[in-house]
Amino acid sequence: MPINELRSIATFAKAAELGSLRQAAAAQGMTPQAASQALAQLERHLGVRLFHRTTRSLSLTDEGRQFLEGAQPALVAMQRALLMARQSKDEIAGPLRIVGPHSVFAPVLWPVLDEFCRLHPEVQPDVQLDDRIGNWVEDRVDVGFRVGPSPAEGVIARKLFPLQLIICAAPSYLAAHGAPDSLHALAAHRCSVFRHPSTGKILPWFLKVQDGIVQHEVIPALCVNDEILETEAVLAGHVLGLLTGVTAAPHIRAGRLVPVLTEHVADQSSAFVYYGSRTDQPRRVRAFIDLAVQRLTNNPAYVLTAKELRSAQAKGRRA
DSSP states (O other): OOHHHHHHHHHHHHHHHHTOHHHHHHHHTOOHHHHHHHHHHHHHHHTSOOEEEOSSOEEEOHHHHHHHHHHHHHHHHHHHHHHHHHHHHHSSOEEEEEEEOHHHHHHHHHHHHHHHHHHOTTEEEEEEEOSSOOOTTTTTOSEEEEESOOOSTTOEEEEEEEEEEEEEEOHHHHHHHOOOSSSGGGGGSOEEEEEOTTTOOEEOEEEEETTEEEEEOOOEEEEESOHHHHHHHHHTTSOBEEEEHHHHHHHHHHTSSEEOSGGGOEEEEEEEEEESOSSSOOHHHHHHHHHHHHHHTTOGGGOOOHHHHHHHHHHHHHO
């Protein structure tokens, strides 16, 4: 329904309720002239006269009474819907659609989601982790995570933490095969490669060389499309693997993995949270974004310092 018709009907109903077009105009936030014009437009549109009007009185015609009886239930339903929409925006309750990459983000998202659910049990999260990049609007996303800012137009991206790519080995692998001392030496080692789950393409190792990032091809001794499985293979001592800091950091700190060739750790990519609007967000969406930013921005649990990397590498070589 065009907004001028809706406004005209609302003005008519308010005038019938108050018995005064001037009072109806004031209640609607309109000038008396605008209210009179809206009512005249409605009568022309319907082809009937809705009020008997004099300078002192206003009363419904038979047609006006019939129209009011038919219009009032719809107006009441509309007012109820508007009230519910305003209330839902102010409540931390209702559905919350979250998307993110599967291969990297599950261990990052879960602590935030766990805390949020404990704080706001009336929210119903709908989480989809998928390595494909979907359509933010068509997928009805409230909050998303990805490596790199979202390419979608009008989407706001906020940086959380750098995503390191670290060559890792288990102590058992180093005991059996030794550690590579250069990128060229990787050709003599058993290496794992990652096949992108959506495209099926085998990804090269992205490594830092001087001030840039290069794509280094390795001969695959193992090919997987799941980072958890790849991490298990590296932990078991079967292969060297290029793992993200998110996955590798706790294992390196615990001594279960050793970083090698740490001068080539790439950290130019970052994890981002993205969302559609800085304003007019339901409180549940704003609350989740605020918590994610608070808990994840530069979180040291997912990033190893240069000092930590060098120390872990030296310790692993001595073991």
